[in-house]
Amino acid sequence: MIATSSRLHALGQDKRGATIVEFTLIVPVLIGLLLSILEIGYQGYVTAVVQGALSKASRQVTVGNKTAADVVATIKSEVQAVVPAQYVTVSTRRYYNFSNVGKPEKITSDTDPKGVFNIGDCFEDANNNGVYDATPGDTGVGSADDVVYYTVNVAYPNLTPVGALLSWGPTRSVAATTVIRNQPFTSRAEPTNICTKVT
DSSP states (O other), X not given: OHHHHHHHHHHHHOOTTHHHHHHHHHHHHHHHHHHHHHHHHHHHHHHHHHHHHHHHHHHHHHTTOOOHHHHHHHHHHHHTTTSOXXXXXXXXXXXXXXXXXXXOOOEEEOOSSTTSOOTTOEEEETXXXXXXXXXXXXXXXXXXXXXXXXXXXXXXXXXXXXXXHTTOOSEEEEEEXXXXXXOOOSOOOOOEEEEOOOO
């Protein structure tokens, strides 16, 4: 009996193997932390690459020798060094001036109800298509002196499985936008003022 209790006492005082137990408790936390840092760092890197590609492509367009297809190709070729091009979407919207970006065409003569375009109102047809547009931007890169709004979205799968453990979802997303006015390399059509008639 005394021998058994002394063995139990000796076993309780034995510190051999404690490091292994501590190590197995700490390692999953450290690995999760490192994978999270890797995932967030990679997203920051992708963001920087996307913004750089967008800046490069939009600057090339401002001088008038590139098309919307060239913009998409330039951005995808720059970004595919870090993310496959299939995860990249690019859109361009052309506006007459900065004040038109994201806004409806300007109503110049407003009848009741005020603030809403209706028959009898006059409007500035910024894109010269003959109809009132609540979202006047055209797709494409426009021509001389036009303002172009560029949007790039990248949605790529997580690099590591840590996203699922932290409820991040299966993909990471990066978005970049910029608005640039094209150089005045040629003349452009002025917007026309159109009035609708009450019948």
